[in-house]
Amino acid sequence: MPSAMKIAIIDDERDMRQSISQWLALSGYDTEAFASAEEALKVLGPDYPGIVVTDIKMPGMDGMQFLKKLMGTDSSLPVIMITGHGDVPMAVEAMRLGAFDFLEKPFNPDRMTQLAKKAANARRMTLDARALRRELSDGGQLMKKLIGHSPAMERLKEDILDLGQADNHVLIEGETGTGKTLVAHALHAVGARAGRKFVLLACKAFDEDALIARLFGPSDNAATQLPAVEEARGGTLVLEDVEALSEATQARLLSFIDAEGTPPETRIIAISNIQEQNRTCEDVLRPDLFFRLASLRITVPPLRQRGEDILTLFARFCEQFAEDYGCEAPQVSAQEAAQLLQAPWPGNVRQLVNMAERAVLQARRGSGTITSLMMSDHQEMQPVMTTEGKPLKEYVEAFERMLIDNTMRRHKGSIAAVMEELCLPRRTLNEKMAKYGLQRSDYL
Structure with a gap:
């Protein structure tokens, strides 16, 4: 206890x-x-x-x-x-x-x-x-959950802050596992509707009749729960897997949007999870509904485009699982860091989380390596170069940043301890921390 x-x-x-x-x-x-x-x-x-x-x-x-x-x-x-x-x-x-x-x-x-x-x-x-x-109602805390300083993530954060203040509906696109639902929460939390209702509806979880009843209410008015459009009124309604909406449901949703007028009383954030090549949400939804939902658009970047964020995220996830399992987080070698950076990560952040948990459990048993974990996964996860290969200098810098970040976390911001472990003079450590955007206050 x-x-x-x-x-x-x-x-x-x-x-x-x-x-x-x-x-x-x-x-x-x-x-x-x-x-x-x-x-x-x-x-x-x-x-x-x-x-x-x-x-x-x-x-x-x-x-x-x-x-x-x-x-x-x-x-x-x-x-x-x-x-x-x-x-x-x-x-x-x-x-x-x-x-x-x-x-x-x-x-x-x-x-x-x-x-x-x-x-x-x-x-x-x-x-x-x-x-x-x-x-989930604190915009500042949610933005901190969007970990990473890669150009792709900085653009995403700027988009969230800009679009969060707008009134129109938003379409969020991106591959599975990239964190689209977290982005929806952040859009709500940084905007004017932050203190109001946030209703999340997974459209694929219902058959057509049940989804219409959950969205707009049953025809016999016998439900004990408010329909989602009423529950979210004045706040934000998030529709996950919006491409799953049938023609009839799309028509009802379009009528609801048109009845609300401009600016809408209830903001709709639609999340599209279409993964098929050469097929988009625009191909699936009726045009009039698509253009209303896609008034504003955000594309969440895949993990393979986020560079050194991969190492930062992997280290954080390992720390969290190590704390949960009561053991030490595994140390990442230079070779393993390069392999993590080179892997295509088809499952994105969700797949990285799973890899981190397995790495911690493996380290707790005192056997195996991160390389062996990656090689034991499916063929697409083998650590081969992606089409977005980077110069050696970028791999070296990403590993160096991860090493300093991990050491600062382990020593809770003690500059003296980090200098001793990494054999770095204070001036050099300060210069490298400034170069990589690492602040001592974040580790205290």
Whole structure:
């Protein structure tokens, strides 16, 4: 159980709260005890990083009043109620008001631990979802997720910042695995609609009737969920795999767009995933709909066009997986760096993520190399030169940048440690960091 997950214990009986606290602490939780509900409310805010265990019968504010206060502050906060014999009806009422569960005295400590674990897992999922929503509404954080400083990525970031401020609909094109959905999130987050609804609809996930019902509402008005065009009203509606829309659905969508007028109340971001050669989204959609959706266009660059970004991304992904698996990230040799840069990456960033995870798992076992991983993949992933080969100088510079970046990360921005490991004088290190756009503050 991660130490960050807290359990607040509220009971006016000192012995009871101490025994509960000790037992849960032995089970690996970070506990804090309060003698009254009033005292606990000073600490329990809407994003409290844990759960609550409280007695029902207490002087002053009792458990039921306390529960109502907590539910008014954060309705997702798991609250386990402790009740005396004969108070089960009151506990059932507490469940109706939003309590997570209840324990009847005298209770089995193991049952307490089981409930605490279940509640803590639910709380962690809630907090993670909230953090993700905040991140996806923060334009600055999303732009940081668009990692890389290659000319292709710099152009993409500029396009996102420019088009994000516009009102018209946007068509995002690019190969599978390039991050088109992330770009859609970023377009929404940096624009005027950032605080409004963002509704994502995967068109290929529905058959025609279900898709029309999800987009525009069922004919019998029996749905409990708002249709997507209403749910997203005033915000952004993202249509993934827009090329999957049937003629009938295209006609309905066109009518909706025309009814909204100019500028549209709801912005549509269409994502096209057509991979066939000599075939585009324009070939599939009816012309009047295509030209409305493609009023503004963004093409997300394939990984093979992003140069040294490949090494930067690979290093970041390896670090993340190494942290997840509790091991060291594999070191990339000069030969392996060149092979990563030369590979065509048909699966783009998604494929690079998979390669990084496999490299970390392989390094944890102490066997294999990145080269062997690439050679064991499909023929198209063998590290042969692409048609976009680069001069040797560019490969050397990309490897040098990756080496300095990795070392700075490992030493958390300690210039002295990096100088010692790489055998570089301070002036030379400073010059190379300036050359490659590396800032010490990013590693602290």
